[in-house]
Amino acid sequence: xxxxxxxxxxxxxxxxxxxxxxxxxxxxxxxxxxxxxxxxxxxxxxxxxxxxxxxxxxxxxxxxxxxxxxxxxxxxxxxxxxxxxxxxxxxxxxxxxxxxxxxxxxxxxxxxxxxxxxxxxxxxxxxxxxxxxxxxxxxxxxxxxxxxxxxxxxxxxxxxxxxxxxxxxxxxxxxxxxxxxxxxxxxxxxxxxxxxxxxxxxxxxxxxxxxxxxxxxxxxxxxxxxxxxxxxxxxxxxxxxxxxxxxxxxxxxxxxxxxxxxxxxxxxxxxxxxxxxxxxxxxxxxxxxxxxxxxxxxxxx
Numbered sequence: 001x002x003x004x005x006x007x008x009x010x011x012x013x014x015x016x017x018x019x020x021x022x023x024x025x026x027x028x029x030x031x032x033x034x035x036x037x038x039x040x041x042x043x044x045x046x047x048x049x050x051x052x053x054x055x056x057x058x059x060x061x062x063x064x065x066x067x068x069x070x071x072x073x074x075x076x077x078x079x080x081x082x083x084x085x086x087x088x089x090x091x092x093x094x095x096x097x098x099x100x101x102x103x104x105x106x107x108x109x110x111x112x113x114x115x116x117x118x119x120x121x122x123x124x125x126x127x128x129x130x131x132x133x134x135x136x137x138x139x140x141x142x143x144x145x146x147x148x149x150x151x152x153x154x155x156x157x158x159x160x161x162x163x164x165x166x167x168x169x170x171x172x173x174x175x176x177x178x179x180x181x182x183x184x185x186x187x188x189x190x191x192x193x194x195x196x197x198x199x200x201x202x203x204x205x206x207x208x209x210x211x212x213x214x215x216x217x218x219x220x221x222x223x224x225x226x227x228x229x230x231x232x233x234x235x236x237x238x239x240x241x242x243x244x245x246x247x248x249x250x251x252x253x254x255x256x257x258x259x260x261x262x263x264x265x266x267x268x269x270x271x272x273x274x275x276x277x278x279x280x281x282x283x284x285x286x287x288x289x290x291x292x293x294x295x296x297x298x299x300x301x
Contacts, residue, residue: 051251058258059098066099066135068267073132075179078261079141082186083224084214085196087250091186091257092137099135108139121145121163122170130179142167146231148213151223164234171240181240182264184257185232186247190221 080088107128145163149155200206247253
């Protein structure tokens, strides 16, 4: 391969990596249409270019953070809470998109099974906590008890009160053990949640995101508001404070959250050893065996 050919291939590979983000952005197409945004509007296109530029810059910083976490043996837990369709999943995707899943992993636990319901409430979360050199992002967390379980009647008043008594000590123990605990609440308005739910209803690629529980949460908006307010008031700790992310504009919410997350850790760039690609060994007596045609995936594209 000539040097110009190699440069073209490398450039194509880099652009292909960035296209991953562009593909994810297609998820927002119905929201844009419902909001009556002209996709050929120059201001809108400029805003999108600025968004991508900042996102790629912040993702480069996240890679530096990851290297520092591994190098220092740091332990991080980041909790993402908020109403349905608040944008938690979107920011988690952007944080993890270019990171090593062995270092930065997501914990999104399903509803507890019959056995887990008889355990100490925090027990099923403990196994997902990080070891040294790891970051764990909780897409919802033990705060389910103060939110959905409370509003939907899945826990008793005594269980809820025990949660509020226990969670400060539990989180203080995590911090004393060396875990950096960061808690985000993604806050959206009544109108914005309605718009996003409509986007999911009318998009066949997103309808799976709407569960009966999501629809019921829409009806019980005020109940969730009261639950959220008490949760924030009773679990906002000096050792593990809550941070509120205004999330009606999902792109700004992503950038602001990632920028804030990076500011919570005194990371620095870790010097890497220069990587040299070794020459491939060639054996003149080696003959590559042909692959049987029936094993080849049909080349339709």
